[in-house]
Amino acid sequence: MEVKINREIRNYTESMFFGLSLRQFIFSVLAMGVAVLLYFLLKPYVGTETVSWMCILGAAPFAAMGFITYHGMTAEQFVWAWLRSELIEPRFLRSEPVNNIYYEAVKGVVESHEKEAYKAHVEND
Template identity: 65%
Template sequence: MEVKINREIRDYTESLFFGLSLRQFFFSVLAVGVAIGLYFGLRGRFGLETLSWMCILGAAPCAALGFISYHGMTAEQLLWAYVKSEFLLPRRFVFYSTNVYVEALKKNMHSYEQERMKRHD
């Protein structure tokens, strides 16, 4: 008897249907549905070989969504991270240095300078 143990506990997925997780099973069924829909929707317009390639190309993105994982992110999380980094967040970061000590003592420094000026006059 052999028990498979993942190196990382976060990599654990529970198998529900046919050895697939619920997410993988759902997107697999969706891919089959898209392929069937494309077949019946386009079978009168194209030949069998072209139609089979269209079904494969139409179902591949749906199937990939269930199986793709990059740096621990699902396909939706990866897409959202891409949209945020490319379109929503600024591309150029500008750094303005501030001297915290000068900012904290600015009021005292101003009063010190005024007293010093009064003494010189």
């Protein structure tokens, strides 16, 4: 008798329904619900083939959320991280000098070196 063990123990998921984890099962049922809802909402307005494609396209994101992981994050964790980085937290980081005393002390030396380097460059050209 042989027992299968994942090489990486953190990747273990317990099968609950039909070989799916509880998370995968919930998102699969949600995807089916979205597909049925889209079918009944759009059937009076467009043809059967178009409705079937719209159902597939509408249900695909919900079905994918149950199975996709990115950098060890589930889809909802990834969406939350993306929202935080793009909308909630500021994008532009300002860099301000921390040691103003040191900056003021060496500012004259740096400027004189820059002037000398510029003069040397102009004389060589």
